[in-house]
Amino acid sequence: MLKVLLVLWPSFVVAGIAEGVFFTVIDPQELYLFGQPVHFSRLATYSIGFLGFWVVCAASSLMTWFLQLGPDDLNRRRNDAG
Amino acid sequence: MTSSSRIPTPIVEIKPQFDEESLYEVHKKVHPRAVSGIFATWRWALVWITQLVFYGVCWLPWNGRQAVLFDLVERKFYIFGLIFWPQDVFFLAILLIISAYSLFLFTAVGGRLWCGYACPQTVYTEIFTWIEQRIEGERNARIKLDAAPMSPRKFWLRSTKYGAWTLLSLWTGFTFVGYFTPVKTLWVSTWSFSLGPWETFWMFFYGAFTYLFAGHMREQVCKHMCPYARFQGVMFDPDTLTITYDTERGEPRGARKKGVDPKAIARGDCVDCGICVQVCPTGIDIREGLQYECIGCAACIDACDQVMEKMNYPKGLIRYSTEHAIEQHWGWKDILGHIVRPRVVIYSLILGAICVAFVWGIATKPVLRVDVIRDRATLAREVEDGLIENVYRLHVINVSETPHRYAISVTGLQGIDLAGERIIEVPAAGTKSISVQVRAPSESGNKGSNQVYFDVKALADEKISVHEKASFLRP
Numbered sequence: 234m235l236k237v238l239l240v241l242w243p244s245f246v247v248a249g250i251a252e253g254v255f256f257t258v259i260d261p262q263e264l265y266l267f268g269q270p271v272h273f274s275r276l277a278t279y280s281i282g283f284l285g286f287w288v289v290c291a292a293s294s295l296m297t298w299f300l301q302l303g304p305d306d307l308n309r310r311r312n313d314a315g
Numbered sequence: 316m317t318s319s320s321r322i323p324t325p326i327v328e329i330k331p332q333f334d335e336e337s338l339y340e341v342h343k344k345v346h347p348r349a350v351s352g353i354f355a356t357w358r359w360a361l362v363w364i365t366q367l368v369f370y371g372v373c374w375l376p377w378n379g380r381q382a383v384l385f386d387l388v389e390r391k392f393y394i395f396g397l398i399f400w401p402q403d404v405f406f407l408a409i410l411l412i413i414s415a416y417s418l419f420l421f422t423a424v425g426g427r428l429w430c431g432y433a434c435p436q437t438v439y440t441e442i443f444t445w446i447e448q449r450i451e452g453e454r455n456a457r458i459k460l461d462a463a464p465m466s467p468r469k470f471w472l473r474s475t476k477y478g479a480w481t482l483l484s485l486w487t488g489f490t491f492v493g494y495f496t497p498v499k500t501l502w503v504s505t506w507s508f509s510l511g512p513w514e515t516f517w518m519f520f521y522g523a524f525t526y527l528f529a530g531h532m533r534e535q536v537c538k539h540m541c542p543y544a545r546f547q548g549v550m551f552d553p554d555t556l557t558i559t560y561d562t563e564r565g566e567p568r569g570a571r572k573k574g575v576d577p578k579a580i581a582r583g584d585c586v587d588c589g590i591c592v593q594v595c596p597t598g599i600d601i602r603e604g605l606q607y608e609c610i611g612c613a614a615c616i617d618a619c620d621q622v623m624e625k626m627n628y629p630k631g632l633i634r635y636s637t638e639h640a641i642e643q644h645w646g647w648k649d650i651l652g653h654i655v656r657p658r659v660v661i662y663s664l665i666l667g668a669i670c671v672a673f674v675w676g677i678a679t680k681p682v683l684r685v686d687v688i689r690d691r692a693t694l695a696r697e698v699e700d701g702l703i704e705n706v707y708r709l710h711v712i713n714v715s716e717t718p719h720r721y722a723i724s725v726t727g728l729q730g731i732d733l734a735g736e737r738i739i740e741v742p743a744a745g746t747k748s749i750s751v752q753v754r755a756p757s758e759s760g761n762k763g764s765n766q767v768y769f770d771v772k773a774l775a776d777e778k779i780s781v782h783e784k785a786s787f788l789r790p
Contacts, residue, residue, distance in 0.1 A: 235539065244539050245375075257404045260390065275388045280513045 240298055244290030251290070252283045326696060344461065345534055347444060347597035348454040350589070352617025361432045362441050370486070373493040378699050378716055385495050391744060397677065398714055398744050402684065409673045416669065418543075420662040422550040424654055426557040426635075427611030430544070436536050437610065439487075439529035440596065443480060450476045454593060480530045481522075488522030534597035537610050541589070553638035554653045558611055560591075560602045560633045561641060568602070584632050588622055591615035591633060664710055683721070685771045685781040686710040688699050690750065695788040702754040710748045711771060713741040720774045723751065727767035728787060729759035738774075753787065760789055 261278035264271045271278055341379040375382035378393055384393045391401040399406060421428050426454075430437060443587045451457050451472050463469055492514055493501050504510050510518075528536050537544050551557070568585035571577075577584055585602065594614040599606050601615045640650050690706035698704045713719050720740045725731055734752040741747045753767070767787045773779035 238539065246542070257401055257407070260401070274511075274513075275390070276511065276513045280516065281385055 236298060240291055240294040242289055244294045247290045248283060248286035251286045252279070255286075256282065335476055345596065346454045346457050346461075346593075347596045347598075347614070348593040348618075349448055350594045350614045350617045351397070352620060353612035354617050358432055358437075358441060358612060361510050362438050362655050365433060365435075365438055366442070370490050373490060373498045381497050381499075382466070383494065384497060386497075396716075397680075398716065400684075400714065401661045402712075403680070406673070406676060406680075409669060409676070413666065413669055413673060416662060416666040419550050420659065420666055422547055423552065423555060423658050423662060426551070426555050427547060427609070430537065430547075431613060432612035434610075436528060436541070437596075437612065439525060440533045441535075442483070443529040444596075446479050446483070447476055450479065477530075480526055484489040484526040484530075485518070486518070486523040487525045488518040490682075491521040492518045534608070534610075537566060537597060538608050544610075548607065552658060554650075554656055556635045556637055556650070557605050558601060558613055558616060558633065559605070559636040559638075559641055560585075561631070561636070562602070562604075563641075565602065565632050573625065577628075584628050586622060586626060590618045590622055592669070625654065680714070681781070682713070682715040683719075683771065683773065683781050684712040684714060685783050686712075687769055687770065687783050687785045687786065695790050697757070699788075700752065701757050703757050703789055704752050704754045707751050707753060707769075707785060708748055709769065709771070710746065711739055711741050712746045713743065715779075716743050718742045719747075719776075719779070721771045722774055724770045724772075725753050725767055726770065728765055731755040731767060731787070739771075755787060755789075757789070760787065763790055764788055 256279060261271060261273075261275050261282070264278065273281070327467055372383050373381065377393075380393060382393070382395050386393065390401055392403075404673060418429060447457070451460055460472065489501070489505065490498075495517075496514055501510070501514065504514075532540075532677060564583060565585035566583040567581075568587040569580075569582045570587055571580060571582065591602070592598070592615075594599070594617070596612060596614065597608045597610060599608045601609065613635070616633050616635070620630040623630045623632055637645075637650055637653070638644065639653065643649075686709070687709045690708060690709065693706055694703050695703055709723065711721060718741065723733065724736055725733055732754060734754050736749060736751065739747060739749055765787045767785055769781075769783045769785055770782045771783070
């Protein structure tokens with residue numbers, strides 16, 4: 234459970250900050266999606282943007298969690314399997 | 316070198332450095348005991364104030380609109396008489412700096428005042444615990460109910476509690492969204508089941524978070540999720556007020572009959588009743604000293620004072636005090652005398668300066684903004700009568716709450732003038748873009764770029780004007 238939180242929570246906080254900064258500077262109506270102007274409502278763009286930021290940040294947190302595993306965790310895992 | 320020639324290194328087992336992990340997983344549920352007293356009263360006062368503001372302010376009208384509305388769709392933030400545009404992000408940044416410095420200052424002086432009294436996590440936990448206590452009873456009743464097997468009574472109590480929590484969470488989610496979408500329209504569309512998909516999503520999202528954080532996670536949010544809890548210690552110094560157990564006075568602790576003189580039985584004042592632990596929302600024992608889990612809610616002070624009163628001992632075995640004060644047996648006079656110290660002075664000066672700059676900035680915030688953009692398609696062209704024409708796009712932003720008509724003029728070159736529109740009408744808190752042709756005789760100015768100025772003046776109020784630079788090209 235703590236691992237899930239360690240991945241989801243910091244990424245949520247950072248996604249919130251990123252969302253705020255990004256959409257303060259950029260008007261969603263000026264964005265292009267695959268070469269076409271974004272035709273979603275602003276509320277939808279903000280929401281999708283936030284969830285997108287969250288996913289990206291969570292991927293980063295997940296990788297951090299993965300790389301910080303100590304030799305102990307990794308060795309034990311292999312021993313368990315064998 | 317091949318890997319086979321290497322001596323295999325023994326694998327050193329590294330033990331995890333913190334035990335929090337296991338603590339989190341097999342976390343013991345904290346059943347805080349209800350407490351009354353001066354600090355509990357303060358905490359409840361702050362619950363009322365913050366929640367009246369939160370649930371109430373979105374319903375206040377102002378100038379025929381919602382007084383506080385962060386209109387994401389229109390990209391305008393309304394805060395009573397003020398309107399903030401994306402260009403005003405500077406103020407938001409300053410506001411964040413002010414909040415940070417206030418937090419530093421309060422923490423340096425009074426410890427975790429924010430955590431103990433005003434943090435939404437504390438406030439909602441307080442409300443949710445209150446509901447829990449009304450439905451399931453006091454601490455002992457709740458522990459018993461937790462241990463008891465499922466029965467019709469337990470099922471009824473649990474579902475009532477969860478139901479009440481859900482209603483409050485949904486109301487909180489609704490209010491939250493009401494700050495971003497006009498709340499009255501939101502109210503109507505909620506009951507006519509015509510909410511937009513994203514409004515519905517955020518309402519449930521925020522509601523679910525409230526439910527989870529205040530109903531189930533409580534102190535764990537402070538212990539495991541809050542970044543502030545981790546670094547607040549940096550702001551502390553030996554003169555910071557913290558909730559302190561007076562070890563010298565309390566130890567050796569031990570049970571005794573009411574009214575027994577501690578000296579007669581060679582004990583300290585602590586009767587070891589454990590009530591300070593029972594009331595603690597984070598489940599710690601303050602007698603072990605200052606811990607990072609302590610959110611500074613002062614529930615243990617209230618509880619201990621009541622016990623001391625019953626025992627006819629002086630109050631304040633657990634009290635707001637400082638490291639220095641406990642060491643050197645200071646009274647309140649000395650503690651207050653040590654509030655003014657370099658750290659506090661520096662925080663106050665910086666905070667004061669930023670606040671002044673903020674207020675000054677708000678007071679002198681322009682009510683009219685003009686952006687002049689050269690038309691990139693046509694640089695300069697020759698028109699009739701040997702005049703040179705440049706085309707610009709004027710983006711006029713009326714930041715005020717009254718519609719305005721503005722006169723546009725241009726200066727800076729001999730004989731320069733506008734061809735076409737000279738008046739532009741912009742609605743209240745609105746923007747308008749127009750294309751303007753500027754013509755000047757071909758002999759005025761230099762070849763190449765010349766500096767010219769656009770003046771945009773409100774017809775109703777001469778003081779509302781903008782003087783904006785632009786360049787005029789002459790081939």
